[in-house]
Amino acid sequence: MNPEPNSVQSSTDAPSTLTPREIVGELDRYIIGQEAAKRAVAIALRNRWRRQQVAPELRDEIAPKNIILIGPTGVGKTEIARRLARLAGAPFVKVEASKYTEVGYVGRDVESMVRDLMEVGVGLVREEEKARVQVRARQAAEERLLDLLLPGDPPPVPAPGAEPAEPGEDSRSRTREQLRRLLRTGQLDSRTVELETVERQSPMLEIFSSSGIEEMDINFKDMFGNLVGKKKKLRRVTLPEATELLTEQEAQKLIDMDRVVRDARQRVQSGGIIFLDEIDKIAGREAGGHGPDVSREGVQRDLLPIVEGSTVTTKYGQVKTDHILFIASGAFHATKVSDLIPELQGRFPIRVELQPLGAAEFSRILTEPKNSLSCSTRSSSPRRG
Numbered sequence: 323m324n325p326e327p328n329s330v331q332s333s334t335d336a337p338s339t340l341t342p343r344e345i346v347g348e349l350d351r352y353i354i355g356q357e358a359a360k361r362a363v364a365i366a367l368r369n370r371w372r373r374q375q376v377a378p379e380l381r382d383e384i385a386p387k388n389i390i391l392i393g394p395t396g397v398g399k400t401e402i403a404r405r406l407a408r409l410a411g412a413p414f415v416k417v418e419a420s421k422y423t424e425v426g427y428v429g430r431d432v433e434s435m436v437r438d439l440m441e442v443g444v445g446l447v448r449e450e451e452k453a454r455v456q457v458r459a460r461q462a463a464e465e466r467l468l469d470l471l472l473p474g475d476p477p478p479v480p481a482p483g484a485e486p487a488e489p490g491e492d493s494r495s496r497t498r499e500q501l502r503r504l505l506r507t508g509q510l511d512s513r514t515v516e517l518e519t520v521e522r523q524s525p526m527l528e529i530f531s532s533s534g535i536e537e538m539d540i541n542f543k544d545m546f547g548n549l550v551g552k553k554k555k556l557r558r559v560t561l562p563e564a565t566e567l568l569t570e571q572e573a574q575k576l577i578d579m580d581r582v583v584r585d586a587r588q589r590v591q592s593g594g595i596i597f598l599d600e601i602d603k604i605a606g607r608e609a610g611g612h613g614p615d616v617s618r619e620g621v622q623r624d625l626l627p628i629v630e631g632s633t634v635t636t637k638y639g640q641v642k643t644d645h646i647l648f649i650a651s652g653a654f655h656a657t658k659v660s661d662l663i664p665e666l667q668g669r670f671p672i673r674v675e676l677q678p679l680g681a682a683e684f685s686r687i688l689t690e691p692k693n694s695l696s697c698s699t700r701s702s703s704p705r706r707g
Contacts, residue, residue, distance in 0.1 A: 342368050351692045352405050353398050354683055359674045363406045391651040393676030399651040403597040412593040413443035420603035423617045432624045436634040439594050440641050443586035455576040463568035470515045471501050514558050583638045594646045602652030605661040622663045629669045
């Protein structure tokens with residue numbers, strides 16, 4: 323079965339048919355101005371597709387061109403990266419560089435951004451698979467719901483040449499089909515059934531460590547989750563709600579999670595986008611090696627191998643960061659890009675300065691984009707004569 327038209331999978335092939343100019347045109351529907359930034363990310367997206375067209379032995383030699391967007395708050399830096407990821411159907415995660423600390427200090431480890439991206443990738447592929455098996459899952463859910471409405475074993479199918487079914491069995495089949503028709507037409511929506519649901523019990527546990535805090539959290543959750551097991555609970559719900567719950571359960575049975583994880587890892591490694599916001603907050607070198615910003619340069623050095631290309635351990639296996647696209651941004655009103663350590667500067671070869679917005683741009687933002695305030699007002703207002 324083909325996926326639904328609005329599923330994420332339908333957008334993953336967009337870069338293969340869009341030129342950089344057409345990608346900019348798509349971004350123009352949501353973002354006013356900032357032409358230089360839109361051109362830079364459009365070329366980066368197109369180059370990722372071009373990399374997939376070369377011989378496999380050459381793909382690893384083509385590194386992504388990471389980008390730094392420089393501009394004040396509110397000019398569209400985050401929106402440009404988010405819309406680009408949505409256009410490409412790529413896993414996308416936004417992180418704030420100022421939330422990370424150097425190894426040895428209490429705080430988030432920089433590798434956690436890759437683990438977050440992998441979680442997004444798995445969720446993205448899982449939703450696509452769910453859309454693909456939705457029809458089969460709903461059919462199976464309907465059969466289970468009919469079993470609840472008409473308890474008892476279904477009539478056996480007679481073998482060729484066997485005696486015909488008893489009159490009672492034929493009557494049961496007719497009753498089942500009548501219930502099916504009433505269920506599909508919504509005439510039974512007010513009825514309720516008792517449904518068994520599964521709740522996974524996880525103990526509350528926090529781990530504090532200077533290294534691998536997220537990874538330890540993953541291991542303990544998995545270990546204790548398996549020990550505690552799953553708790554079953556009976557709920558009385560209406561038929562529409564029961565249909566959704568049963569469809570969800572049947573979809574989970576039909577989804578091959580091993581394949582989901584494998585596809586998600588491939589998509590993250592070849593098409594993932596990490597948006598590093600507020601990178602200017604970790605720029606600059608410490609004076610005296612003490613104070614509240616003592617780990618700024620250390621964060622940069624911890625970030626460097628992730629951007630250059632390394633292997634990060636996640637709950638879904640090893641993830642390589644060699645071809646993840648990093649888009650950094652910052653106001654840089656108190657610092658300069660040159661205040662970053664030279665090695666990290668070299669991993670962001672493309673730098674784009676975004677222009678501040680004026681009254682004319684704010685007026686256009688309210689009226690022109692597809693999701694602007696005026697468009698929402700027009701769509702919600704009643705039509706006249």
